[in-house]
Amino acid sequence: MSYKRLIPHCRDTQQLLSQAQDSNLSLLTRARVRVHLWTCTACTRFSQQLVFIRRAMQQLGKD
Template sequence: MPYKRLIPHCRDTQLLLSQAQDSNLSPLTRARVRVHLWTCTACTRFSQQLAFMRQAMRQLGKD
């Protein structure tokens, strides 16, 4: 398997990050996403934004 196929593209990573909000990713998929996040600031920001929105929604639910 070529090296590039081990690390997902941004579009795939963002989709996986969104899916991870609702269900658990497999250990291999989580590792692939983590490696991508180490190298991509845009997807890291996207991940942080998802976490922020999730926390905000939790807080809204408490009010």
Template sequence: MPYKRLIPHCRDTQLLLSQAQDCRLSPLTRARVRVHLWTCEACTTFSRQLDVLRLAMQKLGRD
């Protein structure tokens, strides 16, 4: 089915989430990642873990 190509696989989504920590993703790519996160609990957990790590690193930088 053609719609499946619009939704990235887990490996691609995790790479994109990591890249999003350093640079802004295009609107289409952000939308594709959001759609994947709606359907994948593992990648949603990975995304939350990245957020926690980012916040921890920011706090370390302030001390």
């Protein structure tokens, strides 16, 4: 298996980040996503946006 197959593409990473909001990812999958985030500014921003949206929704639920 080549190293390129270990690092998911942006589309796959974004899907995995979304899935991680609702369920736990395996250790290997979390590591693959983390490596991708180290190298991709766009997906890092996407991840930060997901966190922001989740926190905003939690705050709305408290009101």
